Amino acid sequence: MESSTYTGENAAEARDMDAVARFYVKCALWLGVHDPVFVDAYFGPAAVRDEALTVTVPPDRIAGYAADLLATLDRIDPDRLEEAGRMRHTHLREMIRALNTRAGILAGEKLSFDAETEALYGVAATEDDTDWYGELHATLDARLPGDGNLSVRYRAFMDSYVIPSDRLEPVFAAAFAESRRRTVERLPLPAGERLEIGYTAGEPWEAFIRYLGDATSLVRVNADLPVTIDRALAYACHEGYPGRHTMRTIRETALVRARGWIEHSVVTLASPLATVAEGAAVLGEEMIFSGHERAQFFEEVLFPLAGFEPEDAGLFDAVVIESTALNRTGNARVARKYLGGVLSREEACRHLRDVLLLDREAAEARLRLIEEFRAYPVALAEGYRIVRDYVGDGAGRWERFVHALTEPALPGDLTSSGSPG
Template sequence: MEPSTYTGENAAETRDMDAVARFYVKCALWLGVHDPVFVDAYFGPAAVQDEALTVTVPPDRIAGYAADLLATLDGIDPDHLEEAGRMRHTHLREMIRALKIRAGILAGENLTFDAETEALYGVAATEDDPAWYSELHAALDARLPGDGDLSVRYRAFMDSFVVPPDRLESVFAAAFAESRRKTAERLPLPAGERLEIGYAAGEPWEAFIRYLGNGTSLVRVNADLPVTVDRALAYACHEGYPGRHTMRTIREAALVRARGWIEYSVVTLASPLATVAEGAAVLGEEMIFPGPERARFFEEVLFPLAGFEQADADLFDAVVTASTALNLTGNARVARGHLGGALSREEACRLLQDVLLLEAEAAQVRLRLIEELRAYPVALAQGYRIVRDYVGGGADRWERFVHALTEPVLPGDLTSNGSPE
């Protein structure tokens, strides 16, 4: 039984990008059955999802359908399209190409890790300088209280800033409220957008966000696991405002609803578009709380709510800055080394302990996540660098940031020209 009466082959007769996009969405949903991390969100028509998921389509067939869709797009001359159509044609091609590569990998095709990173995310996995980590370790060593093993001191310091469970709700509410207020000062949020924060217990995750469509996101925080106060603000900015929730509400309104581009109703974590989008979400905290503003927010708002000494806010902020940089780049380093074959599992765990200062059990958990996400940590680190360098420090930095956050943008779009269109 064929999973649909529409295929990439008969799309070539209509040369209709709407039809191509609709079938691409089905292919993405089919692939999500085999790859649980591929589809991060779907908020398109329920009928499309219901039709797609009535059958199970194997990865090799999905890859074949994607090849048909790419051939269809080859039959559409971009020069005959208006500017928006040309942009859609380019980006739809990159979405389908990444899906084809990912489906092929699941079907058994072999790519080197570096080739996989470039094919899926449109960026190269670069070598980093071990001395850079040493410099961050030296900075932490100079700031952290006490003597002895750096990782032990670091973990003890961070453990002292775990938010008590009975204060967790007020800390998260304040972090999300302030990040939303500061975001709304810089860009208009769609009418009716809403982010709901809830709390759970007995789950393996610390927190997660799910975009439900119609401008609504659901955040769930695990009250059973220790959450340091910086994580509340990081979630508020990266997942909420001006991060993923903001990005998806604006793109849903502007692309899916206003233009009818259904391909943006399925959000995948493997495409060159995801590289920029995720990089912009990571940069969001720095945009909303630049320079000393984050330390001041810790001191004046979050520390009192959590019951911490306000005098410790500057030191805490400095430690978090260093550890965030270690994690972003270190995760990518371990992913490339381990999945590229240069590091055994034991060596990768040791590197996570030595470089990211994780304890042994946490290193094992982190490595399992890296193995599941594969090249995504590299794309996240590279996407952050690309967006940060593109945004720069000039007077138009917010204009540039909003462009990278809210528009569908490829890595090359930000590195090949100097200003947003």
């Protein structure tokens, strides 16, 4: 392929946010060639993608283009824009800043882990507390049957709730169906919305979802790997309803198609907008299965479908609540200490085993994900905290959640205001 002939000045000449946004999309697609985890989905015009990918652009040049685009935005006076335009201007700037940072890193720029987290995701990593997990371990120790080593008991307990491979399909189907039913009671989905679930084997992943555009997602579940029953429901909520699939169908309809904001047709996993979006997706399970409702759904539907004793559902749900909090916080802390140079690789693995209660194989797999996605676990944990605190309790809770889920919100948008704007 030939080098690109585009320059940031091409967009700058128009001094127009549509031109900036279109060129940003091309830059994101170019960067995705060098960083396979940067672009999570693209559902914009095929012509834009095809035009972008006819050339190869090195990361240092992409960083330069991003700087040009930021300079262009500086020449657009937001005070002369209507409210939606001002919001777009602010959010487009943060998307481009994150792209500029990521391209610079790939080009060889060195940032501390904390600086990288702030620049890419718009949040600060949680400060260290040597006993942050003590209370969670104590609660798990009291709940889990038997005596002795906590990690051994925890893994044995969870292993007893691995869904038999011949029951994966009905369990996942029921989880997705119920999460969708509860979501549409609160949040209308675009016409023609569709999520297809399929099953495969021989893959390294447990499951994945791909948003294809036109309100359609494809889910594939690996029937070869052990999947505990809580993962079926968590996956249905986080990836399906009211999580990523729901978010993307609504944003495609409301932002890309209705407003013409093409920048939202490329979903990147490194930006402050991703922090809020992922936090809302994680919170989704708590929103539609509040209080005792999840344990009740396990007991009445999922446990019988998987062949488990329904009377065990309450204990299982209580253990999952604690272990989920342990992993969400622990992943972020291990990522910061390992990638920040505080822990060696061996020490990080041991921390994952001793604190997050993973076996050696799972700890190695988790560490590889941290190495690949870097600060993303911090963004996930902080995004969840920010959205949870913003949503709060009482009247207006669902309205605030829908705002965080479906609007392009930055972390600061949710921490500086108590209501949707």
